[in-house]
Amino acid sequence: MNAISPIPGAFPGAAPVPLIPESAPFTAEQRAWLNGFLAGLYGGAASPGGTAPTAEPEAEEDFPWHDPALPLDERLSMAAGKPQSRRLMAAMAQLDCGQCGYVCQTYAEAIASGAEGSLSLCVPGGKATQKALKALQAETPAAAAPAPALRPAGPEMVPVRMLAAHRLSGEGSAKDVRNVVLDLEGTGLRYEPGDSLGLLAPNDPALVRACLTALGATGEEPVPCPDGVARPVREAFLAHLAIARPLDSSFDLLAGSARDAKEAAMLRKLADGDDDAAPADADLLDLLEAFPSARPPLADLAASLPGLKPRLYSIASSPLAVPGRVELCVSVVRAERRGRVRQGVASSHLGFRALPDLAEGEGHAAPGDRERALAGTVPAYMQVSHFRLPDDPAIPVIMCGPGTGIAPFRAFLQHRAAQGIRGRTWLFFGDQKSATDYLFRPEIEGWLADGTLERLSLAWSRDPGTKKTYVQDRMRENAADLWRWFQDGARFYICGDAARMAKDVDTALREIAMREGRMDADAARDWIVALARQNRYQRDVY
CATH class of the missing domain: 1.20.990.10 (NADPH-cytochrome p450 Reductase; Chain A, domain 3)
Known part of the structure; x- marks a missing residue:
């Protein structure tokens, strides 16, 4: 990650019960039975929970605007006439990415109650969300706001030793991606694939x-x-x-x-x-x-000034494969703007400031470097996630993680390889150039060869002599097979950029449902809501 927090992919509150469309290939009796089954299954379901602050489930309330594929003006129109907190919620990016320290619903409620004074915490929403929030706040007299509430305390953190930050991206890549290795021995921190590590790095x-x-x-x-x-x-x-x-x-x-x-x-x-x-x-x-x-x-x-906050990184390892350690996949942010080099707070600290000698070149921590590596510590905490492999290994798993979004899927596959589980896994991965940005290539190709990974779809947006191709393009090309996997009960996982890639993948899924499932737009939306409520559509976005 990716810097990000892993909040549930399901939409908060109760959404309309999904129905089998009349165009689906079922008899009237079969369709009636399936609709009754879905009503019983989803009628009272609430969103699955994560460790970020979440609202109490409100089974009677529907949040139709909580949909990242809808434009801002349409979401605001849907919330017109609703209480102030719900109108504020409609202005969020609708991704529940956790970067603001809330989810969309609780951030809106905190603003409405006076507990949160900043209107610019929604990173994916950016200036558009900030302007909408200010306009909505201006419509409500300040005196009408209740007394501020106390915000929850942050997580307890422990120092974690950094061991290595070796380079994953190849020479000539436009990116500097690092495999950061940290030592968990003696910290009391434990994790499972799908969890995230929160790190509090200092400023430059x-x-x-x-x-x-x-x-x-x-x-x-x-x-x-x-x-x-x-x-x-x-x-x-x-x-x-x-x-x-x-x-x-x-x-x-x-x-x-x-x-x-x-x-x-x-x-x-x-x-x-x-x-x-x-x-x-x-x-x-x-x-x-x-x-x-x-x-x-x-x-x-x-x-x-806001307080310095921990950055969340999706874990890129399995404790079965690297006991006592945890690994991350970090894209180091360094760019020249307005005459000086800007550095990402956490990524640059992890990539080269904390262990400058070890981070250069390959940057592996050799035995003789152990004492020097111990000096590189960073406060950390473990965030348990909803982002989990199914308990039943026979359930098909579809993973979509371009760029550093590969992190949790490397953990998933590493975990299954350690358990000797083969098949029913499909990875969509891509980046700019195949020659320099194919992260974890030897492992991925090894898993494909031994059957840990059944299918692999690659997309490269800057390969010479080829048109720009993204993971959502590969999804559309494989629409029929993807639809069959979903009919077999597949779970779909997505990790990566919230503002663009996640929306594009969501749109591609809807198109596939409309084309292969012969659904209209409303039915396709309800199908995705149903997937999310079943934990069959999980997001780890940032």
Whole structure:
């Protein structure tokens, strides 16, 4: 991952009971029996639970807008006339990806209750969601909001030792993907394939130094941290505050402190979600450099910044294959923008900052490097997931994970290989170039050869001399076989980018249901809802 949290793929609340369409190849008696069976099976079902904050099941309530394939304006129209929390929920990205620390329903309820003040936490929804939330909030008088509630405490974390961060992507790849290996011995952490590891990585020390210089600070000035403890601003910026992604409250504060009227006006536009005022991916240093007259008191600036949060990574290993260890598949974020190199907070720490010597080249931790590797520790916790292989190995498994989305499926296949389970597995994987971005290729081809993996569909979007091909294209090409697997009871798993890939795969599934199952659009949507409620359609998106 992928950075992400593994929230359930089923839609919260009760959706319409799926029905067998009249076009399906059944007699009237068979169709009536199946519809009765589905009504009994799904009528009172609630969404399966994860470890992120979730709402109590509301069997009577339907959330028709909780569908990532619907455009924002259509979702808002569906929620018109509903309570404020439901209208706010309709503005979310509808992916329950957990990046905001909530799921869509609980984030909306927290905003409506006053427990959450930031309207820009929905990463997949981006500026569109932020603008919609602000418009909806403006329609409701502030005095009508109930008293704020307390947010739940974060998970308890333990230090985990890093052992290696060797490169998976080949020379010439546009990406730097690492196989990060961590030692679990003595931590008390246990996991199963499908779980995620939460890691709290510090900010880039160079970014911290540059921010302090821009603020004219020594670094020793005390400022408040989210846990209520005052710390030197250098320590706060390094390990407690999210300086890489300021939120709307920081923009408002900077606007109020700006001595230059033009800068103040531009900052207010930025606070309102205007992308033309400043880059959408601006970090604190960008803002300090772009608006030199905006210098609020350090304590106020620190109070406006969000707390540094753990990043969730889908686990890419099985405890049966690597006992006492856990492995991740991490794409290191490094890009040059506006004259300087930007680094992903957690990915760059894991990829090369924590173990700079071991991470270069292959980066394997040799026995003689053991003591040096022990110095590279990071606070971590284990998040148990709903994302699970079926208990019955005879149930077909379809896995769709392009790029680093391969992580949990490597864990699944590694687990089955260790158990000696063969067949009824189908992997859809792809990336940019087959020569440089075929992650875990030797293992995948070995599993295909020995029967652990029954079918493999590969898609490459940048291979020379070929047209761009994505996993959803391979799904459409294999629509008839996929449909037969679903009729055999297959479970479908997807892992990867929430904002684009997950939506495209969801759309492809609907098209397959309409074409191969001869369903209309509404029936195809109900079919996917039914799959999710049966735990047969599971998402691990970020």
